[in-house]
Structures are given as structure tokens and as C-alpha cells.
Amino acid sequence: MEIPSPKGFYYSTVKAGIKYRDRYDLALIYSKKPAQAAGVFTTNQIKAAPVKVCMKRIKSGFAQAIILNSGNANACTGKKGIEDTIEITEKLAQKLNINKELILPLSTGVIGMPMPMERILPALNELASNLGNAEPLQVAQAIMTTDTFPKISSKQINTASGVITILGICKGAGMISPNMATMLSVILTDARIDAELLREALKIAVSDSFNSITVDGDMSTNDTVLLLANGESGTDKIERKSPLWRLFKDALNEVCLELAKLIVKDGEGATKFITINVRGAKTIADAKRVAKAVANSPLVKTAFYGEDPNWGRIIAAAGYSGVPVKEEKIEIYINGICLFEKGLPTMREEELKDSLKQREIEVLINLNLGKSQTRLFTTDLSEEYVRVNSAYRT
Amino acid sequence: MEIPSPKGFYYSTVKAGIKYRDRYDLALIYSKKPAQAAGVFTTNQIKAAPVKVCMKRIKSGFAQAIILNSGNANACTGKKGIEDTIEITEKLAQKLNINKELILPLSTGVIGMPMPMERILPALNELASNLGNAEPLQVAQAIMTTDTFPKISSKQINTASGVITILGICKGAGMISPNMATMLSVILTDARIDAELLREALKIAVSDSFNSITVDGDMSTNDTVLLLANGESGTDKIERKSPLWRLFKDALNEVCLELAKLIVKDGEGATKFITINVRGAKTIADAKRVAKAVANSPLVKTAFYGEDPNWGRIIAAAGYSGVPVKEEKIEIYINGICLFEKGLPTMREEELKDSLKQREIEVLINLNLGKSQTRLFTTDLSEEYVRVNSAYRT
Numbered sequence: 120m121e122i123p124s125p126k127g128f129y130y131s132t133v134k135a136g137i138k139y140r141d142r143y144d145l146a147l148i149y150s151k152k153p154a155q156a157a158g159v160f161t162t163n164q165i166k167a168a169p170v171k172v173c174m175k176r177i178k179s180g181f182a183q184a185i186i187l188n189s190g191n192a193n194a195c196t197g198k199k200g201i202e203d204t205i206e207i208t209e210k211l212a213q214k215l216n217i218n219k220e221l222i223l224p225l226s227t228g229v230i231g232m233p234m235p236m237e238r239i240l241p242a243l244n245e246l247a248s249n250l251g252n253a254e255p256l257q258v259a260q261a262i263m264t265t266d267t268f269p270k271i272s273s274k275q276i277n278t279a280s281g282v283i284t285i286l287g288i289c290k291g292a293g294m295i296s297p298n299m300a301t302m303l304s305v306i307l308t309d310a311r312i313d314a315e316l317l318r319e320a321l322k323i324a325v326s327d328s329f330n331s332i333t334v335d336g337d338m339s340t341n342d343t344v345l346l347l348a349n350g351e352s353g354t355d356k357i358e359r360k361s362p363l364w365r366l367f368k369d370a371l372n373e374v375c376l377e378l379a380k381l382i383v384k385d386g387e388g389a390t391k392f393i394t395i396n397v398r399g400a401k402t403i404a405d406a407k408r409v410a411k412a413v414a415n416s417p418l419v420k421t422a423f424y425g426e427d428p429n430w431g432r433i434i435a436a437a438g439y440s441g442v443p444v445k446e447e448k449i450e451i452y453i454n455g456i457c458l459f460e461k462g463l464p465t466m467r468e469e470e471l472k473d474s475l476k477q478r479e480i481e482v483l484i485n486l487n488l489g490k491s492q493t494r495l496f497t498t499d500l501s502e503e504y505v506r507v508n509s510a511y512r513t
Numbered sequence: 514m515e516i517p518s519p520k521g522f523y524y525s526t527v528k529a530g531i532k533y534r535d536r537y538d539l540a541l542i543y544s545k546k547p548a549q550a551a552g553v554f555t556t557n558q559i560k561a562a563p564v565k566v567c568m569k570r571i572k573s574g575f576a577q578a579i580i581l582n583s584g585n586a587n588a589c590t591g592k593k594g595i596e597d598t599i600e601i602t603e604k605l606a607q608k609l610n611i612n613k614e615l616i617l618p619l620s621t622g623v624i625g626m627p628m629p630m631e632r633i634l635p636a637l638n639e640l641a642s643n644l645g646n647a648e649p650l651q652v653a654q655a656i657m658t659t660d661t662f663p664k665i666s667s668k669q670i671n672t673a674s675g676v677i678t679i680l681g682i683c684k685g686a687g688m689i690s691p692n693m694a695t696m697l698s699v700i701l702t703d704a705r706i707d708a709e710l711l712r713e714a715l716k717i718a719v720s721d722s723f724n725s726i727t728v729d730g731d732m733s734t735n736d737t738v739l740l741l742a743n744g745e746s747g748t749d750k751i752e753r754k755s756p757l758w759r760l761f762k763d764a765l766n767e768v769c770l771e772l773a774k775l776i777v778k779d780g781e782g783a784t785k786f787i788t789i790n791v792r793g794a795k796t797i798a799d800a801k802r803v804a805k806a807v808a809n810s811p812l813v814k815t816a817f818y819g820e821d822p823n824w825g826r827i828i829a830a831a832g833y834s835g836v837p838v839k840e841e842k843i844e845i846y847i848n849g850i851c852l853f854e855k856g857l858p859t860m861r862e863e864e865l866k867d868s869l870k871q872r873e874i875e876v877l878i879n880l881n882l883g884k885s886q887t888r889l890f891t892t893d894l895s896e897e898y899v900r901v902n903s904a905y906r907t
Contacts (some may be wrong), residue, residue: 120781136596162833163829163832163833164832164833164837164838164840165828165829165831165832165840166839166840194825195825195840195853195856195857195858196829196839196857197855197856197857198856199857230825230826230828230829231824231825231853231857231858232858284870339829340828340829340832417811417894417898417902418902419905421898421899422902422903424899424903425902425903427903430625431588431589431623432624432649433627434555434559434589434624434734435559435624435734437559438558438559438734439556439557440558441576443558444558446558446559446560446589447591459589459625461589461591462589462591462592463589463591463593464589464625464626473780499842500811501668501899501903502896502897502899502900504741504811504815504899505815505818505894505895505896505898505899506896508811508812508815508816508819509815509816509818509819509821509895
């Protein structure tokens, strides 16, 4: 299957040997001309060096290249970490013959280790000269860490003036939480649109996708989502008043949601994909707190792993979420079967026996206190999760 | 080893067959005269029926008997649950010939199942007439659920007017979090002291013990700590101004801390006992948030299970705790070895190789931002935790 790629973007990957030998671990994305750019970054107060550099550079609203590496997060590396990141982009800028401020760096991997500059710097020449030799899928592969498969998604919008393509590439498997833990995502489009609108569209899309997933509640130091639009589609410019604006936002949401779901599906040791719906909350903030408490409860997660319709652990999590709830008003459904209402269990667990064996589980918690709602995607908690995370050194 | 028991308290246990046949699952503690009483209860908004009844009755400051059962939590059981609890204490009150308002009920076990009244009510006669046939250890055994050993602790205070004994009995293994999840504890003393001072002493003791432990961050619907003082020691009355007041508080703290540590040691699937110290916070609330984020991080917990000194996961957890921290000021120590300071790793992990194999791990996080500190006890996260909790129906 050919994945449609937006016009005017070129890709390359090399084996720099950052952590492992003989694997592609350094990737470059290059736009033939400077693109409008927007970004969303980790809310963790401990931010990796590349995150700090990206946050500063993207303020201009422009970017032309993105350099991504796996194997080393360049986090908790002090001043030297910042200097290393800047030097990498400086050297790359010379080879690409562009301003270094137009290059955005993304890193993922081990925390607290200095970047192996002696291996990265010599690889930059090949990286720059190889441009066009790789596909987006190879970029997705180069940034994998504990991911078991590369993650990519693409959507096209047909307009009177031509086709707009949106392509998303991302990595992330463990430490996935609302607010995007150890998650890198790059979204590229050939739409003609200004950075101001890009920022607005990205904020909405991230909130409903990457910030609505959780595997274990942890947030990393490196999470970044970048959105670049180079206008190479030749289609009409997207303005706030044009009908295209809505279509663009919808397509961007779809791409982000698809990527976010892929991350959850690749959750470390996950055997279930669980959607937590919370309705009837007084505010969206309340709905999110309840959803997060339920989604992050190790007891709820292990129950689903055991295929046990344990509504008791769900209601207990809602009860300690900090949101005022009323026991006699709460309704809990799993896969459409009501298990708790009017303060009492319905004793219908037996009806769920088969459907809990499926990979996809749908939980609905209606607080019946208001009109706000939210949706969160998560996984179960398996012995495999413990195995992966007790052995893997982030 | 004989466990010293306070004067004037009597115990009995029976096999009522609440969930399993042929195990002691119903226990009674009786004071020869009404005791001064205080209690601390779950902050979960979904409260079990016995918790609601206890909270109401203990307002009087008096109690004479405690009835405890395992096998059924009587939580999420609606009005019927409350009626059942009241009926049990009513029938027991008749047999003990005391006012039912002086009986405090405690339950633990499965959520959402009606109490098996047809098995509990007929057992009350034997329970009342057996008084004096059991020891505190048997009471601790009768209230075990996923506990692998009974939990009991006792301290004595020598005074000029005689000996005061404080005895603590508790259960709890899974779902243990600050704010006491699935944790029942009864503390009995023959001290002469008023309910007002008991409340004050209990609040402090619980804060430094039961509310300073966490296994998986979940809080149950049934958590209760009761403290009864019947004055049978014949010693001088403890007043706020008497030197005994301090001795009493210290001994109570010791009993509670010992019980709390036993709960952590019995954490489901736990292989490590981890103490998280946070220092240099601006406020105690800040220190607690950081400690809790670190202690509840599945990534930190699995790292310790894997005997990996992963300070990166610790600093990441501190970073997303919500407390303002400064990367360049944070210091992280594990078992006395400094692993991170001045914004950089010290690369001393090698020195920890042997000490991480020990059962007890000491973590110190100095934020260097203020003078407040806290201490939290927790466990690692093992495959066994997942096995226990995916199979056990709470």
C-alpha cells in the first residue's frame, strides 16, 4: 500500500550507531522551501534539550527541516546537552545550506547520557546527501524505541484547486499518558496555511488524540508534536473563513486520532484496547479527572487483563478521582451492558463473558450530574508490561 | 511470643461461611465497659455501608464493641446494605445486652454483593458466647483477604501509676494508597483518655503511617482506622498538659507505623520495600505530591523490581507531579549514592549494583527549593502483582 505523502517533502535515514549498531537511528525530513510551523510540547517540567531548542525556534512560525534520532533522549544532560543539540543542527544547516534556526531537533531514547557526538556528526553528511532515498515509513522505523511497529497515517482532502495531503509519523509505546509521554509525532502537509491557524488546529487535534491516551500515567521529558505546512499543494490558501478550514481541521484530527490509537495498540504488553467514556459530568475537567483515574488504576487495568467485568474497581476509582460523585446516580456500562445503576449492581456480569475476550473494550461511566463528557483511550496491564519495563533502560 | 493485650478487652472469632467455608471470617472485639472512641475513614466518595454507619455512631465518642468480617465489603449495596449492617449490630447488641449504637461494624471483601445475612445472623450467637476464646492474632487472621500474613503490633508505656498497653490489629495488602485503601485497622488501649484527645492523636498517627504508604495508588471504599480507649489500665488520666500525653502519642505513632510497614511488606507481589524521602520542598503538600508521583509511577516501580537504579524515571515523575521543580537544583540519591545533581547524572550507578538486590531501598529526592519534607513507603511492581489482581475478584 502506497502511503500518500505531501508534495515538496523529502526524507532520509542513516545508521549512525547511536545506541545499537546496524539499525537506522537518525532521520531527516526536509521541505523544499521553509514551511509554516506549529508545535505542542511536554508539560513535564523536566524538558529534554531538543524540546527546549524546538520551543524556542518554533516561535518564528517557520521551519524547513526536522532531524530525529532514537537511542538517546538528550534529557537531563545539562548545558552540554543544549550545546550538542545546537551543534548538530548547525553542522546539518551547513550541509543543507539553510539557517540552523529552521531546523527542529527531536530525540528519544535513554535519559541522562551525553549524545554520542563522535558518531552523530560524521553521519550528517550521508543524512543530508541521501535526501529523497527514504520513505516516511523508514523515518517512522528510525525513531522506534520500545515500539513493536512503525506508526504512520495519511489523509487527503479533495478541493476545487487540487488535493491537499496530510501525513503523520509518530513513535510511542510505553509511558503514554494524557499530555503525551515519550511520544514524538511529526505531521506534514502541503496545504497553504499560516502558522497562526496551524497552531489553533494542532491544539484541538492534540487534545482529542495524543492527550486522550494513557498507558501508565507517566509523562516523559521529550514529548513533541510538530506540524509543518509548506503550501506545495498549489491549492487555495486556507483562511479562517474558507470552507476548507473545517475540512482541514477534521482531516488533521483524523490523522492525529489514528496515530494516537496506534500508540495505545502498541502499549507495552497491552492485550486490550480500552475506551473510557465519561458522560454526565458537571465540567469537562471533571469528566477528564474521572476518566484518568479509571484509566490509570492498576486494579482496573489488571481486571481487564483478567477479562473480569470488575465494575467495583471502576466505581472505586471514580470515587477517589477527587470529583464529587453520587453513588446512587452513577451508571456503569461495559460493552453496552449496564452493570451498576441506582446505587446497585445489576448482576449482569455473565452476559459479558464472551465480549470481554475481544481485544476492544468500551467502558461508559455516566455520572448523571451534568452535560459534559470526554473520551480516553487506554490499555490493560499485563505481566508483559512489567517484564518490558523492568528490563528496558529508558 | 506473647503479644501484650490491653486490659478489659475480649475477643472471639467464628466461621460464618461468608465467602469461603471452614475459615474464620467473623470477629468480635468487646470492651467490658464503654470505651472512648475515635475513627479515621476513607476519603473515597463511594463509601461502604459499614463506613457510613461507623462514621455516624462514632460521633458520640463512645463504643463498646467492634464486629469485623472478611469475604464481603458491603459496598455499593444501596439501602439494603445499610439496613443489613444495622440489623447485624442490632441482633448482636441484644446478645451482648448493650445499645447497638455502641457497636462499630467493619467489613472487607467483595464489592457489590449483598451480605449473606442467612449465614451471618445465625453465627452471632456463637460469636457473642465465645468471647474470650480468641486472641488478637485470631482476629487479625479472620479479617485477612489477599493478605499473606496477619498484622498485629503492640507497645507498652510504663508510668508511675502502672502500665498502659496499646494494641493494633490490621489487614491490607492490595490497593494500598495514601488515604488508606482496603485497609482496616483497630487500635485498642487501656489508657484513661477522652475521645477529644484520642481524635487528635489518631489524626497525627494516621497521617505519618497509614496515609504515608502506597502500593498502587488506589483507594478503597472501606478503609477505616478505629481507636478505642477503655481506661482499664487504672493509670492516671492522660490530659493535654500531662507528660503522659506525649508518651502516649509517640507509642500510638509507633504502633501505627509498624502496622503500615507490615501492610507495605505484604503489598501484592511486592519484592522490595521502598522508602521515598522528599526534602527541600517549599511546602509539605509539594513534598507529598512529588513523593506520591514517584511512588505511584509504574515505570519507577518496575525499574526497582528489575533492580535498575533508574533515576531518569524518578526525575521524570518529579517533573510531571505538578509541583514546580528546577532540574539544575534536584538531587537524587538511591541507597545513599548520589545519582543526579547540578543538572547532570553522576554516572555512579555501578556502585549500586549490590545494594539494589536488598529488599529495602531508600530513595532521597532533594528539590533544594525550601525546607519542607515528607516520607512515603511503597513497593515495586512485579509480574506477581498483575497475576494476583487479574485473578482476584475484589
